[in-house]
Amino acid sequence: MxxxxxxxxxxxxxxxxxxxxxxxxxxxxxxxxxxxxxxxxxxxxxxxxxxxxxxxxxxxxxxxxxxxxxxxxxxxxxxxxxxxxxxxxxxxxxxxxxxxxxxxxxxxxxxRPKIVADGLNDNAFDVTNVGNHLSAREFHDLVDIPETLVIDMRNHYESEIGHFKGAICPEADTFREEIEMVVDDLKDQKDRKILLYCTGGIRCEKASAYLKHHGFMDVNQLHGGIIEYAQQIKQLKLDSKFVGKNFVFDQRLGETVNGEVISNCHQCGRRCDTHTNCANDLCHILFIQCNECAEQYDGCCTAECKTVLHAPEEDRLLYIQDFKRKFGNRKSFRKGIDNKLNIDKRELEV
Missing domain, CATH: 3.30.70.100 (Alpha-Beta Plaits)
Structure with a gap:
């Protein structure tokens, strides 16, 4: 067995x-x-x-x-x-x-303790009191109405490459950061119609209950998330109101929804929506990199990481110690918005 x-x-x-x-x-x-x-x-x-x-x-x-x-x-x-x-x-x-x-x-x-690492105390609110589930068509029809607030409940590195038109995309690295940010930033708009969406719907289950607990009156969520929306809209032969790519947590790292590229390479600024992990395993940071920069840096996020990648084995211990000194004793770097800022910062430190 x-x-x-x-x-x-x-x-x-x-x-x-x-x-x-x-x-x-x-x-x-x-x-x-x-x-x-x-x-x-x-x-x-x-x-x-x-x-x-x-x-x-x-x-x-x-x-x-x-x-x-x-x-x-x-x-x-x-x-x-x-x-x-x-x-x-x-x-x-x-x-x-x-x-x-x-x-x-x-x-x-x-x-695991939870099926989504949300950092929330489930005993502090009714997790079963979720928002109204909307079909892809219902969500599609409500997105453009001025009275609605469309909120992306994913992390920044996800919404950066694709999101619904006009959506609020918080600059957050974690779900816990984001959900608290949404509650605080929209505390004066609790009577507005709220439309939540995420990749497959699971994060919106917890987010909608949390918003209702904090007094939001009309909370709705996209049933099946972006994945189901893309499939249904295609079958209905409607133009997608989600633009760009849907970030996914597997080797693909993304799947195109409407063919548009809305993000940029973190190194040169060219239009690009291809996520990759730095080829230097001491770093392994997740970032957006175009083909030209991938070739120039050998799949690394900085010239420093490229040097480490090709360093003789006897020199790697020194690099390991240097990385720990600069960036802490971490197995990998955060996936969020800090990454593209850190790339520039680390390039200057070489």
């Missing part, structure tokens, strides 16, 4: 690239009481490992949050298994907007 991955990252990626079948990238979540999350986790791993599923899944006493890659030939069996589990029966499934089948390369299922 296998309950954890036993192969190296290189082996896993090599196996993925050698696959001759297609995969479907899906996501789903549900707030449901799980009395034994560890046992539930192990049961899921056994089932999904046998079906050759990959993905990143979080399980907690409050439910499940999953982003997965399922072999196309096993998808029907996978969905049947979901329906056979009372906790996951009739699960709404969201399918990726763009899908090359290479979104994940291994199966990871972790038991």
């Amino acid at each position: 296998q309950l954890y991955n036993r192969l190296s990252k290189d082996e896993l990626k090599k196996n993925l690239m050698a696959e001759t079948f297609k995969r479907k990238t899906i996501s789903f979540y549900r707030y449901v009481n799980l009395d034994e999350p560890n046992e539930f986790r192990d049961s899921l791993y056994q089932k999904w490992f046998e079906l050759n599923c990959f993905g990143r899944i979080y399980v907690a006493r409050e439910g499940i949050n999953a982003q997965m890659s399922v072999p196309e030939q096993n998808l029907a069996t996978f969905l049947k298994q979901l329906d056979e589990m009372p906790e996951l029966k009739d699960m709404p499934i969201k399918y990726a907007i763009e899908d090359d089948g290479k979104s994940f390369y291994k199966l990871t299922i972790k038991v």
Whole structure:
């Protein structure tokens, strides 16, 4: 019985690239009481490992949050298994907007305190008193009405590459920062119609309840998030009011919704919406980089990181000590708005 991955990252990626079948990238979540999350986790791993599923899944006493890659030939069996589990029966499934089948390369299922790291005290407000769920069409029709406030409940590095037209996109690095920022900034507009949206809908469940707890009267949320909106609008043959790219938390890092590029390379300023992690593993910062800068810096965020990347092995210990001195004892740098500012700052420090 296998309950954890036993192969190296290189082996896993090599196996993925050698696959001759297609995969479907899906996501789903549900707030449901799980009395034994560890046992539930192990049961899921056994089932999904046998079906050759990959993905990143979080399980907690409050439910499940999953982003997965399922072999196309096993998808029907996978969905049947979901329906056979009372906790996951009739699960709404969201399918990726763009899908090359290479979104994940291994199966990871972790038991966490929460299925979304929101930093909120759930005992301080009624988490079940959520906002009104809007279909993609209903949300689409309300976006342009002047009386409404459209609020992006994602982090800055997500909204930077794509968002709804006219949306409020807080300059926040975490969900906790953002939700408190929204409550404070809009405290004098609690009678306005609020339209919340996020990637797949899960963050809006908690955000809408939090806003209602703080006195916002007319709180609404996009059911299924950006992923479902993009699919539905395409079927309805309507022009998308979401512009740019939808950030996703897998190897793709983004999927185009309407084809527009609304962001810029953090190094040269050219139009670009391609996120990447710095090739220097001591840094690994997430940032936007165009092809020209990727070539110039060998996939690194600064000339300093490029130097470290190509340094002889005997010099790496010195660089490790230098990085810790400058940036602290961190395995990686934050993903948020500070990144593009830090790139310039660190370039000056070389």
